[in-house]
Amino acid sequence: MKKIILILITLLFSTVGQAKYLKAVLYLADGTNKTGLAKLVEENDSKVTFKINEDADNEKIASADVIKIVYTNESGNIFTMEYLYLTSAGVFSGKFSNSRKKYWFDIIYNKEYKIGKIFDKGDSRRNTFRSASSSFYFGKKGTDHLVFGYNTMGNVVKSYGTDAMMKKMAKQEFADCPKLSKAIENETFELDTVLDRITAIFNKTKCK
Numbered sequence: 001m002k003k004i005i006l007i008l009i010t011l012l013f014s015t016v017g018q019a020k021y022l023k024a025v026l027y028l029a030d031g032t033n034k035t036g037l038a039k040l041v042e043e044n045d046s047k048v049t050f051k052i053n054e055d056a057d058n059e060k061i062a063s064a065d066v067i068k069i070v071y072t073n074e075s076g077n078i079f080t081m082e083y084l085y086l087t088s089a090g091v092f093s094g095k096f097s098n099s100r101k102k103y104w105f106d107i108i109y110n111k112e113y114k115i116g117k118i119f120d121k122g123d124s125r126r127n128t129f130r131s132a133s134s135s136f137y138f139g140k141k142g143t144d145h146l147v148f149g150y151n152t153m154g155n156v157v158k159s160y161g162t163d164a165m166m167k168k169m170a171k172q173e174f175a176d177c178p179k180l181s182k183a184i185e186n187e188t189f190e191l192d193t194v195l196d197r198i199t200a201i202f203n204k205t206k207c208k
Contacts, residue, residue, distance in 0.1 A: 020039070020040075021037040021038065021039055021051070021054075022037065022038065022039075022040060022071045022072060022073055022074075023036075023037060023071065023072040024036065024037060024038035024050070024069050024070065024071050024072070025069070025070045026038065026048065026050060026061065026066050026069050027066065027067045027068045027069070027070070028065055028066055028067065029064075029065050029066065029067055030065070034050060034052075034061075036050060036051055036052040036053060036056070037050070037051050037052075037053065037054065038050045038051075038069060038071070040071065040081075041063070041069065041081055041104045042104065042119075043103045043104050043105070043118045043119070044103065044104075045063055045104060046062065046063050046064075047060045047061060047062055047063060048060070048061045048062075048063055048066055048069065063083050063102065063104070064083075064102070066083055067082065067083065068080055068081060068082040068083065068107075069081045079106060079107075080106075080107045080110070081104050081105065081106055081107070082104070082105050082107050082116065083102045083103070083104055083105075084102055084103065084105055084116065084144055084145055084146055085098060085099050085101075085102055085103075085144055085145035085146075086098075086099045086103055086137055086145060086146055086147070086148065087099070087145055087146070087147040087148065087169075087172065087173075088147070088148040089148065089165070089168060089169065089172075096172060098145070099145075103118060104118075105117065105118060105137065105146060106118070106119065109138075109199055109202065110141065111141065111202065111203070112140075112141055112202065112206060112207070112208065113138060113139065113140060113141060113202040114138065114139055114140070114141050114146065115136060115137070115138045115146075115149075115195075115198070115199070115202075116136070116137045116138070116146045117134055117135070117136055117137075118134065118135045118137070119134055133151070133152060133153055134151070134152050135148065135149075135150070135151045135152075136149045136150055136151070136152075136194075136195070137149055138169075138173070138198065139173050140173065140174070147169040147172055147173045148165065148169055149165065149166055149169060149194075149198070150162040150165055150166060150189075150191070150194055152191065162189050162190065162191050162194055163188060163189040163190070166184060166187075166189045166194065166198065167184055167185050167189075170184040170185070171185075174207070176207070177207035179205060179207065180201070180205045180207055183201050183205050184198070184201060187201065
């Protein structure tokens with residue numbers, strides 16, 4: 001019996017670890033598109049695994065050659081991944097740091113401003129059994145980067161300096177839009193409502 005259970009556990013983890021292909025449209029840096037099937041990218045992936053259809057051979061396309069990927073999952077839900085730089089600030093030094101490489105972000109808000117999410121290994125999208133942990137970034141639409149906003153640490157109801165960090169990064173990102181910076185400065189951000197509050201500000205505050 002123990003042997004059977006061990007075999008079943010091994011098969012379960014093997015199945016979970018296999019990334020599925022989803023319907024996808026790749027928007028390439030040269031202005032062309034590729035439509036077919038692609039595996040879901042993770043934040044550090046340097047290549048996108050793609051194929052035209054179920055029977056076609058895999059292609060490995062450099063992430064640097066892809067601007068974004070629009071996926072459609074089995075339930076018909078559409079979501080977008082974009083390949084962007086990130087800006088963060090040191091917890092102790094407070095100094096800003098711009099990444100030298102790009103990362104894949106799940107874009108969860110995309111209007112005049114943009115919010116992207118990076119999944120930790122424990123997120124449900126990754127099909128693992130660890131607690132979820134995700135980081136949220138925001139910025140102006142049309143730029144090649146997003147700035148760090150806040151992080152959710154698994155199921156712990158807290159984040160690292162949500163309110164202060166949001167305001168600090170907003171001053172960095174929206175220096176050319178005092179109206180937006182002031183709106184964010186006047187808000188109090190708490191973890192359970194921060195996403196709703198920042199999107200509400202983005203929806204009603206226009207800089208153009």
